[in-house]
Amino acid sequence: MKKMQNKSNQGSEWSLGNRIKRNKASYVMLAPYFILFFFFTVLPVLTSTALSFTNFNVLEPPKFIFWENYIRLFLNDDIFKIALKNTLVFAVITGPISYFMCLVFAWIINEFKGKTRAFLTLIFYAPSISGNAYIVWNLILKGDRFGYLNGLLLKWDFIQSAVIWMKTEKYVLPMLIIVQLWLSLGTGFLTFIAGLQTVDKTLYEAAAVDGIKNRWQELWYITLPSMKPQLMFGAVMQITQAFAVSDISIQLAGNPSVNYAGTTIVTHLLDYGSIRYEMGYASAIAVILFLLMIGTNKLIQNVLRKVGN
Template structure:
């Protein structure tokens, strides 16, 4: 007779199973405290994601039962839907510009404010825009980028004789995406800034004292050799947050440029998803769009985790 024989304890129970039960009894309080989060996460995240993946292979309009169509939605999405390809191009351009800029500027301003005397007051002023409704702030930016002579930027440029006629910032397909990028960048640095500031304040001060003894003299050397290695968890969280935020742009773009924007110049993947889900009620097709967006963010998130995570943290 060949094969491996399971190790059995004196009670007749396999040793591996007994160890698992012992581990569970030892940490049962931690498991009980973790159970509500696991339950809610499964109920509101895992199950909807799996349901959306299954729905992406069907036709479903909320009035009739879902009908299996296989890969038809994905074929239409990549081979026949030119507007979706435009949305992908706009979203990728948006993510490439605003994602890294938001990430690095958030850390840079957090590092500067951390070294100021009244850092709490400056931190509150910097973080305040991120807790304000994006729709409310977009109304302010609509006035700033208004296409008539009374718009703040046009009025300033005309008053200083830099322009002869006003620029239609939010009606011109050549400029509207850049305006949305600028506004989104200004509004997206708050969350990452707060995470980086917390990480900077959690770095032990004795590390800097030891670094000064070892010959580190400038603030930039401290940041490169001491601060950044100690902030890998915060850097990873900020990177993932920047990726998700840059790919999820929707409300700012629709408020500033309309739904849809002229010539779809500021049309994004989330706007395309919203169009098919809540205007056309084609939930199977919109689920296919959601799956593609999920794969985009998941892939980039895994790349960031591989670059910024470490085995010792």
């Protein structure tokens, strides 16, 4: 019996070796991506996980302290609790809304043809790549009567005096959410546009014969199932954006923001990693963020598998 198992193991190894030899060109072509992925994604994640169990200030060798960083994070760091709450609010609100915005706008724009579709795609995509986005929103949210938002509200008598939007605690998070939604039509949006254009048109004709009666049924039973890879990729991108919010908070509300109203996990991480140089503690924050992203991605994948069923 053992001899048979050994022979089967040798056979599987031999067949694997044969497969590698037969597809040598494919492995060679994959090698550059794999090397870059390993050194710039896998290795940093493993290194960060290892450092999260140490006290490391960059200048001295890491000292192993086991769970102390995580105990400090959850039991003694009140700012992290605020950052975690803000990040979850961002993710719960901006994640699903921006995802459906990307899908709906892509679906509508896909109905146009040629240059009109290309122009509309550019218009919707431009804010996500514009380097002047924060300059525009700083002008809109300026805390005096010369700010565009204050100017309009004063003109229409909705307010009696100018509001310092990004220095008033109750307004900081809602304003950041609005700006994030405005910037959210990015890579996921382009992915949906591309996915919609690859759907086989003959499927719609076959569906009409089978009893599909309206565009909503076409969308649910034909369009969305045909672009599941794009839906999955778009979900990953939107989740990453929702959990990795930092730039808009720093640019508009400052770091730290008033009473930490705009603090997120990433801004908290940057505080300890880039300013205080407590790299072990910053790595622990990064690990928690990584686990949140992984868990949310798994949940979304399970939901998207039911699309069209």
